[in-house]
Amino acid sequence: MLKKKQLDNIQGWFFIAPPVVVFTIFIFIPMFVALFISLQKWNLLSPMRFVGLANYSKMFSSGHFWNSVMVSLLYVAGTVPVTVVLGLIIAILLNQGIRGVSFYRIMIYLPVITSMAAAAIVFQYLFEPNIGLFNHILSLFGLPPMQWLNDRHQALLAVIIVGIWKRVGYNAIILLAGLQAIPRYYYEAATIDGASRFQMVRKITIPLLSSVTFFVTVMQIIASFKVFTSIVIMTEGGPARGTDVLPYFLYKNAFQYHKMGYASAAAIFLFIIIFIFTVLQFKFGEKKVHYQ
Amino acid sequence: MIVKKSTAVLLTLLIVMGAFLSGCGKKEEGVQITELTEPVTIQVWYSLGAKYSAPLEVIINHFNESQDMITVEGVYQGGYATTQEKLLTAYVAGEPPVLAQLEQSLVGSFVANDALIPLDTFIKSDKAFDIKDFNKYITQGATYNKKLYGLPINVSTPVLYLNRDLFRKAGLDPDKYPTTWEEAYDIAKKISDLGPDIYGLRIYNSGWIIDSLFHQFGGIIFDKNNTQCLVNSKEIKEAMGFWQKMVMDGVAVYQGGKDGSTMDASGAVGMVMRSTGSIAWFKDNVSFDWGVAPFTLGSTKAVSLGGGNIYMIKKTTPEEQFAAWQFLQNLTNTENQVYWSANTGYMVSRKSAKESPEIQAILKEDPRYNVTYDQLEHAFARPTVEAWPEIEDLIQEAMTRIILEGVSVDILDQTASDINELL
Numbered sequence: 001m002l003k004k005k006q007l008d009n010i011q012g013w014f015f016i017a018p019p020v021v022v023f024t025i026f027i028f029i030p031m032f033v034a035l036f037i038s039l040q041k042w043n044l045l046s047p048m049r050f051v052g053l054a055n056y057s058k059m060f061s062s063g064h065f066w067n068s069v070m071v072s073l074l075y076v077a078g079t080v081p082v083t084v085v086l087g088l089i090i091a092i093l094l095n096q097g098i099r100g101v102s103f104y105r106i107m108i109y110l111p112v113i114t115s116m117a118a119a120a121i122v123f124q125y126l127f128e129p130n131i132g133l134f135n136h137i138l139s140l141f142g143l144p145p146m147q148w149l150n151d152r153h154q155a156l157l158a159v160i161i162v163g164i165w166k167r168v169g170y171n172a173i174i175l176l177a178g179l180q181a182i183p184r185y186y187y188e189a190a191t192i193d194g195a196s197r198f199q200m201v202r203k204i205t206i207p208l209l210s211s212v213t214f215f216v217t218v219m220q221i222i223a224s225f226k227v228f229t230s231i232v233i234m235t236e237g238g239p240a241r242g243t244d245v246l247p248y249f250l251y252k253n254a255f256q257y258h259k260m261g262y263a264s265a266a267a268i269f270l271f272i273i274i275f276i277f278t279v280l281q282f283k284f285g286e287k288k289v290h291y292q
Numbered sequence: 293m294i295v296k297k298s299t300a301v302l303l304t305l306l307i308v309m310g311a312f313l314s315g316c317g318k319k320e321e322g323v324q325i326t327e328l329t330e331p332v333t334i335q336v337w338y339s340l341g342a343k344y345s346a347p348l349e350v351i352i353n354h355f356n357e358s359q360d361m362i363t364v365e366g367v368y369q370g371g372y373a374t375t376q377e378k379l380l381t382a383y384v385a386g387e388p389p390v391l392a393q394l395e396q397s398l399v400g401s402f403v404a405n406d407a408l409i410p411l412d413t414f415i416k417s418d419k420a421f422d423i424k425d426f427n428k429y430i431t432q433g434a435t436y437n438k439k440l441y442g443l444p445i446n447v448s449t450p451v452l453y454l455n456r457d458l459f460r461k462a463g464l465d466p467d468k469y470p471t472t473w474e475e476a477y478d479i480a481k482k483i484s485d486l487g488p489d490i491y492g493l494r495i496y497n498s499g500w501i502i503d504s505l506f507h508q509f510g511g512i513i514f515d516k517n518n519t520q521c522l523v524n525s526k527e528i529k530e531a532m533g534f535w536q537k538m539v540m541d542g543v544a545v546y547q548g549g550k551d552g553s554t555m556d557a558s559g560a561v562g563m564v565m566r567s568t569g570s571i572a573w574f575k576d577n578v579s580f581d582w583g584v585a586p587f588t589l590g591s592t593k594a595v596s597l598g599g600g601n602i603y604m605i606k607k608t609t610p611e612e613q614f615a616a617w618q619f620l621q622n623l624t625n626t627e628n629q630v631y632w633s634a635n636t637g638y639m640v641s642r643k644s645a646k647e648s649p650e651i652q653a654i655l656k657e658d659p660r661y662n663v664t665y666d667q668l669e670h671a672f673a674r675p676t677v678e679a680w681p682e683i684e685d686l687i688q689e690a691m692t693r694i695i696l697e698g699v700s701v702d703i704l705d706q707t708a709s710d711i712n713e714l715l
Contacts, residue, residue: 043401043405043678044380044381044383044384045380045383045384045401045402045404045405045407046405124550124551128551128554130489130555130560131554131558149551150546150547150551150696151696152692152693152696152697238688238689238692239692239696240689240692240693240696240697241689252685255377255380256373256377256681256682256685257679257681257682258380258401
């Protein structure tokens with residue numbers, strides 16, 4: 001006869017089994033396999049050959065790899081501040097008692113649940129230089145047309161715009177939840193003291209929201225480093241590697257150039273970057289809670 | 293506890309790697325069989341979607357109904373590159389389809405790694421099959437090391453599509469198509485003078501188009517043994533420089549992909565080189581008066597062979613291979629080639645199909661179908677270098693920078709040395 005405690009234990013194992021199994025199969029094992037492959041030379045078709053750290057040294061001396069690192073950093077720098085600040089502004093606006101607020105919330109969140117693949121195709125048409133909507137809008141303001149996806153530098157701007165559009169709603173909703181957790185009486189007290197709206201945002205909202213903002217920022221950095229779908233569909237890393245972000249770089253090396261070892265080395269590099277941010281989130285995210 | 297944990301991780305890893313590697317083990321390459329004793333189902337993977345898959349499925353259904361031992365399943369796998377990617381994955385996993393359509397330039401890694409079955413033994417033992425009936429310019433595209441590995445399905449060469457309405461508007465005779473690059477420049481100039489959004493020629497950097505361009509200027513991408521890259525030769529620099537000038541002068545537009553097709557359909561482009569198979573596309577999508585002219589504009593008359601062939605894949609059973617040959621033979625027989633060509637605009641590869649009354653009637657009724665056959669004698673096979681996908685990207689990248697950013701053609705020296713590292 002099993003004791004109740006043992007029974008509980010067994011039950012517990014059953015409860016956590018599904019996520020553990022899924023994580024092991026789809027995350028942990030591939031991670032170790034990638035690490036293993038990154039030390040091999042392998043083109044999928046012929047047998048693997050152990051090459052030690054050759055893939056890494058080749059990678060760090062490759063101009064194309066550093067170009068991808070640079071493009072990824074630019075993409076992160078372009079998307080993160082805007083999505084977080086814009087997300088915060090939208091969250092504050094949505095937190096007001098305006099009429100039809102749930103309608104606005106839905107509209108803001110809609111891009112998040114839209115399929116990126118479908119949206120990217122629509123954006124391709126919007127960015128089209130001759131008949132696209134964006135150039136039409138520019139012309140209404142008397143601005144010269146842009147080349148968008150056809151130009152090496154403007155293409156990155158175009159995918160950044162799509163990245164912002166896609167993620168800002170997610171950040172806004174998380175920040176909104178954070179806003180609603182701030183007790184109302186702080187604001188009431190501030191109102192009695194004669195604080196202005198702006199002062200309340202600066203002195204109450206922003207400090208009390210800092211942990212959520214930190215969380216949103218880290219999540220946004222990670223998501224931006226992992227951008228892939230919009231790149232595949234809109235630019236294929238082009239023109240001339242102008243949007244060749246790291247995930248696309250490694251995908252291309254793996255599945256189009258069949259350099260599995262080299263691509264795995266790049267994957268490990270990307271993994272380390274993301275891992276650092278995850279650790280940062282765990283270490284500092286919890287501590288920054290000011291209220292309660 | 294920690295030791296236990298890491299042992300567990302290590303064990304899991306070993307098991308997975310073991311399963312993984314055993315999957316890579318080659319199936320015994322069986323002897324050729326001559327008869328099927330029980331029914332077999334085989335797959336053929338193809339990469340032509342939309343209206344091009346319909347006639348293929350008709351041929352497959354017809355074959356399945358004609359006998360009861362073999363069932364063929366046609367599976368559309370996406371574009372050329374996607375099909376190649378998926379085939380590679382399936383091959384590594386040990387479960388490839390026995391037949392797959394591969395684009396001309398994407399076969400290299402499969403040949404280099406011995407993943408394809410040469411068809412010569414099937415051809416020899418099959419008395420009813422006459423390989424001599426196939427056009428030799430076309431079969432050379434599937435021949436490596438003197439062995440034939442595939443049979444043609446959607447063969448094409450690039451031809452020049454003309455917007456005859458724009459020719460007339462520019463005061464040009466639409467029947468006088470360009471025969472040299474200088475003439476092409478003059479015609480394109482006159483058409484582009486019609487307006488700021490009108491271009492005389494649309495160019496883009498598809499591998500087979502730029503390969504044709506290079507050949508036309510007398511350049512080749514690799515030396516004979518594919519050991520050295522020659523993209524920084526005088527000829528290729530001249531070719532790139534010529535296109536650069538056309539774009540800089542505003543007479544040509546550099547636009548590929550979907551946006552390129554959109555431009556063609558919108559009537560903003562005077563001339564564009566596209567596949568023979570695009571005849572069907574033009575018929576469906578274009579409302580202006582259009583014509584087809586040969587794309588042999590250089591001092592060297594040359595066009596690259598495009599489209600794809602169907603290959604037989606290793607790691608499959610002798611039964612599957614036998615069935616695959618039966619189907620392949622049926623797919624490429626005279627009757628089915630005629631049907632496929634009539635519905636797509638792609639070329640027939642058999643002489644008997646070309647001479648059939650149906651094809652002759654089509655050629656007579658619409659001479660635009662003729663152009664590709666006329667220029668076939670100038671066709672050359674694409675290089676089959678294993679690293680081609682990456683090499684193509686490097687060349688395209690250089691081309692984009694030269695043409696769009698006005699960088700000097702001398703950056704091709706760097707491109708050539710980058711490519712040499714891959715050879």
